[in-house]
Amino acid sequence: MREKMMESQVVRVLIIDDEPMVRGTFVAFMKHWGYVTREAENGQVGLELFKKEPFDIVITDLDMPVMGGLEVLAYLHEHAPDTPVVIVSGAGQLDDAVQTVKLGAWDYLTKPVGSMAILESTIQRCLEKAGLIKENKQYQKHLEEEVSKKTEALRQNNMALRAEIADRKRKEEEVLLMNRHLEEVADASGELFAYQTIPELMSGVLESLQYLLKGGARNNHETGDQVFFDNGFVVSRNQDGMDVLSGTGIFAGREGMDAFEALPGRIFEKVNAILTEGRGAGFDGRDYFVHMRTVNRAECVLYIDCLMPVSEADQRLTQIYLTNVASAYDSIMLNEEISNSQKEVIFTLGEVIETRSKESANHVRRVAEYSYLLARKYGLDEAESDLLRYASPMHDAGKIGISDSILNKPGKLTDDEFRIMQSHATIGYDILKASQRPILQAAAIVAHEHHEKWNGRG
Numbered sequence: 001m002r003e004k005m006m007e008s009q010v011v012r013v014l015i016i017d018d019e020p021m022v023r024g025t026f027v028a029f030m031k032h033w034g035y036v037t038r039e040a041e042n043g044q045v046g047l048e049l050f051k052k053e054p055f056d057i058v059i060t061d062l063d064m065p066v067m068g069g070l071e072v073l074a075y076l077h078e079h080a081p082d083t084p085v086v087i088v089s090g091a092g093q094l095d096d097a098v099q100t101v102k103l104g105a106w107d108y109l110t111k112p113v114g115s116m117a118i119l120e121s122t123i124q125r126c127l128e129k130a131g132l133i134k135e136n137k138q139y140q141k142h143l144e145e146e147v148s149k150k151t152e153a154l155r156q157n158n159m160a161l162r163a164e165i166a167d168r169k170r171k172e173e174e175v176l177l178m179n180r181h182l183e184e185v186a187d188a189s190g191e192l193f194a195y196q197t198i199p200e201l202m203s204g205v206l207e208s209l210q211y212l213l214k215g216g217a218r219n220n221h222e223t224g225d226q227v228f229f230d231n232g233f234v235v236s237r238n239q240d241g242m243d244v245l246s247g248t249g250i251f252a253g254r255e256g257m258d259a260f261e262a263l264p265g266r267i268f269e270k271v272n273a274i275l276t277e278g279r280g281a282g283f284d285g286r287d288y289f290v291h292m293r294t295v296n297r298a299e300c301v302l303y304i305d306c307l308m309p310v311s312e313a314d315q316r317l318t319q320i321y322l323t324n325v326a327s328a329y330d331s332i333m334l335n336e337e338i339s340n341s342q343k344e345v346i347f348t349l350g351e352v353i354e355t356r357s358k359e360s361a362n363h364v365r366r367v368a369e370y371s372y373l374l375a376r377k378y379g380l381d382e383a384e385s386d387l388l389r390y391a392s393p394m395h396d397a398g399k400i401g402i403s404d405s406i407l408n409k410p411g412k413l414t415d416d417e418f419r420i421m422q423s424h425a426t427i428g429y430d431i432l433k434a435s436q437r438p439i440l441q442a443a444a445i446v447a448h449e450h451h452e453k454w455n456g457r458g
Helices: 003-006 020-034 043-052 069-080 094-103 116-192 198-212 265-277 312-355 364-378 382-394 397-401 415-422 425-433 439-448
Strands: 011-016 035-038 055-060 085-089 108-111 229-237 241-247 281-285 287-293 301-306
Touching: 011 020, 011 043, 020 116, 035 043, 035 229, 043 055, 055 069, 055 116, 055 425, 069 085, 069 094, 069 198, 085 094, 085 116, 094 108, 108 116, 108 439, 116 198, 116 312, 198 241, 198 287, 198 301, 198 312, 198 397, 241 265, 241 415, 287 439, 312 364, 312 382, 312 397, 364 382, 382 439, 397 425, 397 439, 415 425, 425 439
Parallel strands: 011 035, 011 055, 055 085, 085 108
Antiparallel strands: 229 241, 229 301, 281 287, 287 301
């Protein structure tokens, strides 16, 4: 065992004893065993050496001048508990042995040591025990380090997992929020095709944007309602310049005005640059400009002064919504074109019919305006009055079924001729009644009833 220990390391022994002969004997044998020794005549000198040099084991007497073995033992037990301490005492009292063990002594030998083999065996046993303690502590330290590494790895994995879960949850919330917003866009888009005119459409768009962007809204100081912007407008480009289609806030009531007159100079310049040069859309401070171009190449700029920043998600939703607005815009323009074409055709047909009966010029158009004015005076709303205006030119459509000899007879009609002439109201009704167009349906009623007496009796 000693040879094995010698191969691994040099054993350093501190011998503390006030008897020179004892120290000399111990030193001689220990050198023979291959140990490196240092000696001290009392505990004080011994501790000074211990503090300066490393030792694997301490052998000390109990009863010494200046400082005894118990004080040495107490110090080493507190400051170097893993260093083996063997007490070698001439007292040989059991109480002394018990007390030293309680204070931390690893073994106890009595003087005189009968055999150096006992001392050697004691030293080897203490060194083996110290080695096992050291290995155990190293192993424990290694385990603690491994546990710490594993714990840190688990903590990192846990943090990564939590971050992944949080990120997934955030993305799920974003998807849910986006889906909800898309549903809101779909709802708002469904209302777009109910509008009949472009100004009505754009007023509805500004109103819907307040709803779609309400996530960043605040209370309006005047109304208490939640708003995302106070002021906004929509401007379109035409052949002569730019017109305000709709406005809210400070721009309310400026519909139909030329943009140059209706808008502040800085904002007008921005809108003009967007429409003429195709640049500048987006944010300018709290001002938000959105450029909209329809399939039929109509162009508009929507402006709002945002009370809070518009998120990227809301900007995308706004663009999606305005894509639907562009479709509704083209639909209204197409309907207006069809309606205008219908009106023009009706006026033309009315004039052709009246030409057969040699009516004076512009008779049809005068009837149209009279009908509109009478309808308004009667109390009909604008839409109904306008419908009557464009239906009335067809009041004599049935004359197409009356022969020229009766229609243009210079003298008084006979009773039979008069009955034929009266039938033009029914003929006109039969011609027009099958149409599904509101104007022609109204024209059928006008043609059928335009000769009714005020009292309703024929």
